[in-house]
Ligand SMILES: C[C@@](CO)(OP(=O)(O)O)[C@H](O)COP(=O)(O)OP(=O)(O)OC[C@H]1O[C@@H](n2ccc(N)nc2=O)[C@H](O)[C@@H]1O
């Protein structure tokens with residue numbers, strides 16, 4: 439039976455602005471999203487019996503249609519009349535409910551995986567449209583890279599210059615933050631400090647990581663930091679440890695710091711782990727696709 443291995447990578451938001459609110463309560467955003475190397479491993483296999491079997495290394499992660507990866511397989515099966523089944527195994531490494539889009543990345547990977555496993559021949563654009571039915575961040579997780587995300591997350595414009603290579607420390611407090619609660623708590627019209635999206639793109643074009651560090655900005659911090667003030671302490675400590683800048687990712691609570699040197703990022707990660715007694719601290723880096731094409735076959739293994 440045909441099988442496939444994929445890497446579902448996490449994202450950070452280098453900038454996140456909210457520019458309006460739709461009548462249905464969803465917020466209009468402008469955000470520079472960036473893929474990082476940290477990934478969940480996804481293994482998928484066609485099975486004869488018409489069912490979806492999902493397993494993961496986290497005992498408490500749902501394995502039914504509360505899991506976004508399951509929902510992706512369910513949607514594809516229904517839409518394309520697939521009567522065979524699929525086995526999905528998730529090796530979860532991205533912290534959950536963290537502002538890193540781990541669930542969305544798994545979901546996007548399963549959409550890509552179903553397309554390949556069942557030879558559906560769908561284009562990236564078609565996969566992104568399906569992705570948007572499942573969540574606002576998921577079209578981006580299909581596309582990946584350095585992208586300006588607008589609308590509620592469905593309007594994606596790749597940034598022409600690549601984000602310069604730098605090292606990223608992710609530190610997650612042991613608390614869960616609901617994206618819906620954070621957006622509900624935002625009074626977007628009274629936000630004073632809007633991130634400079636254009637300035638950030640310019641800094642990336644100049645490969646000026648120091649300037650990028652200065653321009654990091656996320657309006658959702660105004661909601662999540664009062665709920666969890668340690669986020670501000672983590673940001674301060676990362677800068678103290680040599681980060682060019684630090685920011686909360688998405689709706690939080692993960693904080694990331696940007697470092698020029700890998701060694702410094704690793705040292706900072708271990709210092710943060712000790713000082714704050716945190717388990718979920720990862721030193722990773724900006725992800726640059728080396729093939730330019732998602733799902734490219736390398737060394738006999740499918741990677742995304
Ligand atoms: C904040 C961001 C920034 O990248 O990321 P995360 O923190 O989730 O990683 C995203 O906008 C999150 O996208 P995602 O997590 O896919 O959101 P969804 O599942 O579609 O929606 C969860 C809830 O958030 C609110 N929501 C979401 C997106 C948006 N543009 N405006 C909203 O108000 C809605 O109330 C919705 O019920």
Ligand SMILES: Nc1ncnc2c1ncn2[C@@H]1O[C@H](COP(=O)(O)OP(=O)(O)O)[C@@H](O)[C@H]1O
Pocket residue numbers: 499504505506507528533534535536537538539540541542544545617688689690
């Ligand atoms: N495959 C999955 N991995 C992680 N979380 C998932 C998954 N499927 C559904 N979820 C649920 O989605 C919610 C958001 O998870 P996640 O995508 O990790 O966070 P965020 O949206 O903050 O980046 C969690 O409450 C989690 O229970």
